[in-house]
Amino acid sequence: MIRVYCFSGAGHSLSVAEAIAGAAGAELCEIGGDTVCEGGTAAVVFPVYCEDVPRPVRGFLRRSSPEYIFYVAVYGGISHGNALIRAGREAMRGARADGRPVPVTAGGAYIPSGHSFLEEHAGAASDSEEPCAGQTARLIAERLREPRPAETGREGGPMRRSVFAGLFPALRSRAGVKIVRSELCDGCGICTAACPLGTCENGICGRRCIRCLRCVRVCPRGALTGRTAPFLERWLRKKRHECAPRLFL
Numbered sequence: 001m002i003r004v005y006c007f008s009g010a011g012h013s014l015s016v017a018e019a020i021a022g023a024a025g026a027e028l029c030e031i032g033g034d035t036v037c038e039g040g041t042a043a044v045v046f047p048v049y050c051e052d053v054p055r056p057v058r059g060f061l062r063r064s065s066p067e068y069i070f071y072v073a074v075y076g077g078i079s080h081g082n083a084l085i086r087a088g089r090e091a092m093r094g095a096r097a098d099g100r101p102v103p104v105t106a107g108g109a110y111i112p113s114g115h116s117f118l119e120e121h122a123g124a125a126s127d128s129e130e131p132c133a134g135q136t137a138r139l140i141a142e143r144l145r146e147p148r149p150a151e152t153g154r155e156g157g158p159m160r161r162s163v164f165a166g167l168f169p170a171l172r173s174r175a176g177v178k179i180v181r182s183e184l185c186d187g188c189g190i191c192t193a194a195c196p197l198g199t200c201e202n203g204i205c206g207r208r209c210i211r212c213l214r215c216v217r218v219c220p221r222g223a224l225t226g227r228t229a230p231f232l233e234r235w236l237r238k239k240r241h242e243c244a245p246r247l248f249l
């Protein structure tokens with residue numbers, strides 16, 4: 001049984017996961033607070049946040065025990081650090097702590113995509129964007145159908161982790177991006193239910209907010225806007241570069 005598990009804030013990882021699930025004919029499952037994977041082959045698709053694995057994905061990897069895992073890290077064209085290796089480590093730690101067999105790594109991919117903080121309407125992945133072009137999705141799907149052990153690149157590779165990556169990442173994101181609620185909000189609670197950190201109260205973001213921008217994406221009334229501070233926007237535009245997907249099979 002193949003399943004594609006996905007965590008996505010602004011929707012980029014979701015479109016990658018949909019492409020892979022479509023190519024593999026696999027079920028797509030959203031990673032939520034208690035999602036768990038037991039047995040079978042899993043592709044785990046997640047965004048790179050501050051060169052790391054988002055907290056909800058770390059929890060999912062620690063409690064899951066598929067036989068094979070293929071890791072897919074979607075990033076904004078700045079730097080992916082060692083996100084694949086860090087994801088593999090979480091799965092290994094969880095398994096060892098519970099005395100379960102460590103899931104076998106079946107491969108990995110770094111896939112460049114739009115940057116959540118640079119979209120014209122931050123939080124909405126543009127329709128024209130095709131971050132996981134057919135060929136990459138097909139190669140990943142082939143490996144999922146016939147999994148075998150693989151490496152996910154060496155730590156400190158071409159994009160080594162920056163020394164600032166681990167420095168109060170949530171605080172830095174909050175300082176650079178504000179989420180503004182307009183009078184269009186009718187208090188429906190959809191964003192509250194969708195927040196992966198349980199820190200959104202009808203469009204008001206609490207202290208645990210990681211600026212994933214999911215609340216912005218799901219609001220049916222367009223009442224939320226993510227505003228990137230000019231200093232951050234300038235820095236991101238300068239740092240961003242054209243890059244191709246990197247596959248480890």
Ligand SMILES: Cc1cc2nc3c(=O)[nH]c(=O)nc-3n(C[C@H](O)[C@H](O)[C@H](O)COP(=O)(O)O)c2cc1C
Nearest residue numbers: 008009010011012013047050051076078079115116
């Ligand atoms: C909090 C946060 C931190 C991010 N950190 C990085 C980063 O370190 N390097 C990078 O290239 N992109 C970074 N990005 C951009 C995302 O990796 C990219 O936009 C990704 O496609 C988002 O996927 P999602 O829409 O599924 O959440 C970050 C985005 C957010 C929201």
Ligand code: SF4
Nearest residue numbers: 185188189191203219
């Ligand atoms: S989803 Fe939008 S309209 Fe509904 S409570 Fe949240 S901000 Fe308000």
Ligand code: SF4
Nearest residue numbers: 195200209212213215
């Ligand atoms: S409140 Fe923060 S953590 Fe929750 S969905 Fe919105 S941006 Fe993400």
